[in-house]
Amino acid sequence: MTPFAAHVYAERRRRAAIQAAEAGLDGVLVTPGPDLVYFLGYTPAAVTERLTLLVIGAEDPDAAAVVVPRLEAHDLELGAVGGIEARPWSDGEDEHAVAARLLRDGGRYAISDAAWALHLLGLQRTLRSASFAAFTRALPMLRASKSPEEIARMAAAGAGADAAFREIVRRPFAGRRERDVAADLAELLLAHGHEQVDFTLVCAGENGADPHHEASDRAIREGDMVVLDFGGLADGYGSDTTRTVHVGEPTAAEREVHDVVRAAQQAGVDAVRPGATCEDVDRAARAVIDDAGFGEGFIHRTGHGIGLTTHEPPYMVAGETTPIAPGMCFSVEPGIYLPGRFGVRIEDIVVAFPQGVPGLDDAPEAAVRLNTSPRELLVVA
Amino acid sequence: MTPFAAHVYAERRRRAAIQAAEAGLDGVLVTPGPDLVYFLGYTPAAVTERLTLLVIGAEDPDAAAVVVPRLEAHDLELGAVGGIEARPWSDGEDEHAVAARLLRDGGRYAISDAAWALHLLGLQRTLRSASFAAFTRALPMLRASKSPEEIARMAAAGAGADAAFREIVRRPFAGRRERDVAADLAELLLAHGHEQVDFTLVCAGENGADPHHEASDRAIREGDMVVLDFGGLADGYGSDTTRTVHVGEPTAAEREVHDVVRAAQQAGVDAVRPGATCEDVDRAARAVIDDAGFGEGFIHRTGHGIGLTTHEPPYMVAGETTPIAPGMCFSVEPGIYLPGRFGVRIEDIVVAFPQGVPGLDDAPEAAVRLNTSPRELLVVA
Numbered sequence: 040m041t042p043f044a045a046h047v048y049a050e051r052r053r054r055a056a057i058q059a060a061e062a063g064l065d066g067v068l069v070t071p072g073p074d075l076v077y078f079l080g081y082t083p084a085a086v087t088e089r090l091t092l093l094v095i096g097a098e099d100p101d102a103a104a105v106v107v108p109r110l111e112a113h114d115l116e117l118g119a120v121g122g123i124e125a126r127p128w129s130d131g132e133d134e135h136a137v138a139a140r141l142l143r144d145g146g147r148y149a150i151s152d153a154a155w156a157l158h159l160l161g162l163q164r165t166l167r168s169a170s171f172a173a174f175t176r177a178l179p180m181l182r183a184s185k186s187p188e189e190i191a192r193m194a195a196a197g198a199g200a201d202a203a204f205r206e207i208v209r210r211p212f213a214g215r216r217e218r219d220v221a222a223d224l225a226e227l228l229l230a231h232g233h234e235q236v237d238f239t240l241v242c243a244g245e246n247g248a249d250p251h252h253e254a255s256d257r258a259i260r261e262g263d264m265v266v267l268d269f270g271g272l273a274d275g276y277g278s279d280t281t282r283t284v285h286v287g288e289p290t291a292a293e294r295e296v297h298d299v300v301r302a303a304q305q306a307g308v309d310a311v312r313p314g315a316t317c318e319d320v321d322r323a324a325r326a327v328i329d330d331a332g333f334g335e336g337f338i339h340r341t342g343h344g345i346g347l348t349t350h351e352p353p354y355m356v357a358g359e360t361t362p363i364a365p366g367m368c369f370s371v372e373p374g375i376y377l378p379g380r381f382g383v384r385i386e387d388i389v390v391a392f393p394q395g396v397p398g399l400d401d402a403p404e405a406a407v408r409l410n411t412s413p414r415e416l417l418v419v420a
Numbered sequence: 421m422t423p424f425a426a427h428v429y430a431e432r433r434r435r436a437a438i439q440a441a442e443a444g445l446d447g448v449l450v451t452p453g454p455d456l457v458y459f460l461g462y463t464p465a466a467v468t469e470r471l472t473l474l475v476i477g478a479e480d481p482d483a484a485a486v487v488v489p490r491l492e493a494h495d496l497e498l499g500a501v502g503g504i505e506a507r508p509w510s511d512g513e514d515e516h517a518v519a520a521r522l523l524r525d526g527g528r529y530a531i532s533d534a535a536w537a538l539h540l541l542g543l544q545r546t547l548r549s550a551s552f553a554a555f556t557r558a559l560p561m562l563r564a565s566k567s568p569e570e571i572a573r574m575a576a577a578g579a580g581a582d583a584a585f586r587e588i589v590r591r592p593f594a595g596r597r598e599r600d601v602a603a604d605l606a607e608l609l610l611a612h613g614h615e616q617v618d619f620t621l622v623c624a625g626e627n628g629a630d631p632h633h634e635a636s637d638r639a640i641r642e643g644d645m646v647v648l649d650f651g652g653l654a655d656g657y658g659s660d661t662t663r664t665v666h667v668g669e670p671t672a673a674e675r676e677v678h679d680v681v682r683a684a685q686q687a688g689v690d691a692v693r694p695g696a697t698c699e700d701v702d703r704a705a706r707a708v709i710d711d712a713g714f715g716e717g718f719i720h721r722t723g724h725g726i727g728l729t730t731h732e733p734p735y736m737v738a739g740e741t742t743p744i745a746p747g748m749c750f751s752v753e754p755g756i757y758l759p760g761r762f763g764v765r766i767e768d769i770v771v772a773f774p775q776g777v778p779g780l781d782d783a784p785e786a787a788v789r790l791n792t793s794p795r796e797l798l799v800v801a
Contacts, residue, residue: 084634085619087731088533088556110632110720130721131738152469156540157533157554173538175469238466251491253465339491340511350468357512 040234040275042080043188048120049101051078056100058178065146067178068138068162069093070154073347074174076275077182078103079120083111090134090158093123094141106138135161144168149177179352183344184366187395189276193346193368194399195232196273197388197409200280203227203269204412212259212286212419217241221254224269233271233278237349240268240281247283247382250339250374261287264297264381265419266374270349277345279370280410281386284417296333296375297383297416303327304385304414307341307355307371311391311406317359317369324355324373333375342370345388365392368409385414421615421656423461424569429501430482432459437481439559446527448559449519449543450474451535454728455555457656458563459484460501464492471515471539474504475522487519516542525549530558560733564725565747568776570657574727574749575780576613577654578769578790581661584608584650585793593640593667593800598622602635605650614652614659618730621649621662628664628763631720631755642668645678645762646800647755651730658726660751661791662767665798677714677756678764678797684708685766685795688722688736688752692772692787698740698750705736705754714756723751726769746773749790766795 055067055078069075071086075093083091089108096102101122107115109127117123128137135158142148145168150159152173159171174181185193206227212220224239241254247266259265263286270279283297307324321341328337342355345368353361353369372386389406393399399407436448436459450456452467456474464472470489477483482503488496490508498504509518516539523529526549531540533554540552555562566574587608593601605620623633624640628647640646644667651660664678688705702722709718723736726749734742734750753767768791774780780788 084632110630113630114632129719150537150541152536152538154537155533156531156535156537156552157556159537159540160531160552160554160557171537171541173541175538176541249491249494251465251495338510 040076040080042119045119045121047186047188048078048080049122052095052100052103055095055178055181056097058181059095059097059149062149062177063147064097064149064172064177065143066094066096066148067174068148068150068154069095070151070158072151072153073182073351074151076347079105079115079123081115084114088155088157090128090138092138092158094138104141106134106141133165135165138162139165142166142169147172149174175352180361180364182346182351183353184364185346185368185390186366189346190366190368190390190393190396190399192274192276193388193390194396194409196276196278197280199228199231199233199273200270200278201410201412202231204267204280204282207267208284208417208419212263212265212284213261214258216256216258217243217246217254218256220259220267224267228269228271228278232273234273236271237277238268238270240266242266242382244381245379248376248378248380250376250382250384259286264289264293264383266382266384268384268386275347277347277349279345279349279386279388280412281372281384282412282414282417283383283385284419286419288418289416293381294416296377299328299331299333300373300375300383300385301414303373304371304387307373308387308389308406308408311363311389313392313404315363317353317355317361317363318357320355320363320371321357324371328373328375336375336377337373338376339374341373344369363391365394367391421457421461423500426500426502428567428569429459429461430503433476433481433484436476436559436562437478439562440476440478440530443530443558444528445478445530445553445558446524447475447477447529448555449529449531449535450476451532451539453532453534454563454732455532457728460486460496460504462496465495469536469538471509471519473519473539475519485522487515487522514546516546519543520546523547523550528553530555556733561742561745563727563732564734565745566727566749566771567747570727571747571749571771571774571777571780573655573657574769574771575777575790577657577659578661580609580612580614580654581651581659582791582793583612585648585661585663588648589665589798589800593644593646593665594642595639597637597639598624598627598635599637601640601648605648609650609652609659613654615654617652618658619649619651621647623647623763625762626760629757629759629761631757631763631765640667645670645674645764647763647765649765649767656728658728658730660726660730660767660769661793662753662765663793663795663798664764664766665800667800669799670797674762675797677758680709680712680714681754681756681764681766682795684754685752685768688754689768689770689787689789692744692770694773694785696744698734698736698742698744699738701736701744701752702738705752709754709756717756717758718754719757720755722754725750744772746775748772767791
């Protein structure tokens with residue numbers, strides 16, 4: 040992944056400190072994974088039981104420190120991010136004590152969602168008066184609004200996924216296995232700028248009724264609806280798009296379900312307006328499906344944030360009352376699932392109210408789709 | 421990975437319950453990763469923010485339950501493991517409340533090391549009177565002693581890694597980049613029964629002085645010591661072996677360092693005797709290196725347990741006073757690292773006191789190496 044400039048990382052740490060202070064926190068504790076990539080552009084070669092922990096104090100984010108296994112300390116290129124001190128620890132030392140020295144008695148800290156329980160429990164044991172909250176609960180929206188530089192990467196990832204879709208629908212479906220089409224999709228994502236393929240779901244006929252079906256040996260046949268849901272990382276940022284195609288001419292009933300999902304997806308995107316909340320997007324998409332009588336068949340939330348990870352806040356789900364803010368990137372992906380028959384899902388990543396992103400900021404009060412593959416029901420061979 | 425028979429999983433749950441009760445715990449909480457593979461033979465397609473949690477009560481391990489996202493519930497083939505009830509939860513539900521209903525007020529539970537902080541904090545918040553301990557602290561040795569069936573898989577993994585080594589040393593080193601040799605090693609591991617390559621470290625000359633150097637564009641040259649450390653998973657179980665080779669004839673000084681490491685490694689293996697503790701293995705290997713005057717150059721622990729993961733208890737490190745028990749599988753891998761010059765490490769996986777494993781149980785009071793590649797300093801071209 041292309042690193043960002045040092046000032047970008049410094050600015051992210053400062054924003055985290057401000058948000059932490061506003062939330063009544065003394066700082067944020069960051070472990071390997073997307074959070075650490077966000078703040079340091081760093082991923083250990085392997086995530087093991089050895090503790091790596093970036094500590095950003097709410098009061099002095101320019102003097103952050105990172106606890107790191109001594110063996111891995113030299114992999115950290117702290118020069119590139121500026122102002123961060125390494126605190127190496129060696130096998131046999133109590134790494135939680137090393138980390139605790141950077142924290143305050145009675146302090147309250149946000150900690151990365153995916154931090155290991157082993158380490159959280161170690162910190163809790165070592166610093167009994169401190170308290171901890173999961174990052175996405177304490178500071179859910181810290182990574183949610185993307186900068187123009189990040190949005191440009193998200194747009195490139197989306198364009199790569201769309202290019203993969205354009206090619207896959209020209210290839211034959213009937214007679215091939217779901218697994219074969221999935222392998223093609225993976226190859227196409229890599230050919231179109233992705234460095235990592237995270238999922239290539241190919242769900243034919245009755246398998247489409249399972250939103251999490253992946254790809255099996257089932258042969259695709261004439262008459263199948265086929266849900267294609269695929270994505271990965273391109274220059275560190277995620278793509279995720281879904282289209283449902285039909286092998287040969289669809290029936291009127293199949294067309295109807297697809298039309299409902301398409302209208303629901305449009306309604307979800309249209310609901311992204313200044314002042315709207317995340318649950319408004321879910322409600323708008325769901326209303327279309329409910330009104331058409333398919334409410335029972337829409338069994339998941341309408342969307343999820345995306346960025347350095349495929350799933351991150353904000354979630355487009357009932358109860359999520361966070362207002363949609365400029366630069367938020369998330370999926371809008373309603374679906375209808377008819378057990379034993381087929382499923383339909385249509386998914387685009389959208390960015391809310393983009394500004395300062397060349398080519399995307401014509402409508403700064405609306406959502407802009409980062410996926411532009413056709414949303415009508417395509418017929419494949 | 422080939423599943424084990426249902427009674428194997430049931431027996432593992434029962435042993436966990438017994439150990440939990442002995443440790444004063446009310447049960448164990450298992451999240452995706454090696455622990456869940458151990459107890460259920462199950463890995464979700466993707467580990468996301470959605471909670472999957474197996475709860476094994478200390479009092480009734482035959483009535484375990486697994487909290488699982490509704491979308492993934494059908495991926496769980498509970499028939500194959502017997503006696504486990506699924507507790508699906510849907511988006512929008514409070515999954516920690518669903519899990520907490522399976523726990524006792526005031527209960528004390530072990531939880532997988534790599535459980536997400538998000539979920540541990542969710543459980544702590546939901547069930548304030550409960551307390552939690554990391555699996556490897558509360559029940560460190562639960563997975564440490566392998567069954568004959570597991571040891572047979574470990575032995576096959578080790579044999580595959582040795583076969584890769586036999587082939588790599590016949591290929592040219594001089595003039596190729598570390599990265600090229602690493603790619604060859606990865607390919608050879610896959611060719612020899614591995615389904616996953618976890619690491620292929622190739623560390624030439626001065627890079628060998630960094631135990632965690634991976635592989636770079638540095639060209640390997642005549643006169644280089646080259647550390648090769650590689651492994652992965654074969655039928656679910658880990659391999660991990662290191663040999664240090666020399667391109668062309670080594671100097672007397674290089675031979676001396678290699679001899680010391682080889683003697684240290686032998687001493688570590690010899691220290692595996694009934695009644696010995698893990699730190700005894702570290703002490704024995706370290707003494708040889710200290711006595712030869714290279715103590716400053718041995719900057720890591722002597723070994724780590726291995727099984728479903730590459731690093732797991734028991735650790736061969738000062739302070740680890742756990743007695744070595746029959747069936748424990750761990751690495752013995754001392755090294756000497758001379759900054760700016762070169763490094764030497766020799767690593768075998770050993771199994772302690774194997775019984776009931778055809779071909780390995782001739783010396784039931786000793787360690788048996790699962791890697792049998794030559795340990796003398798091999799000269800490569």
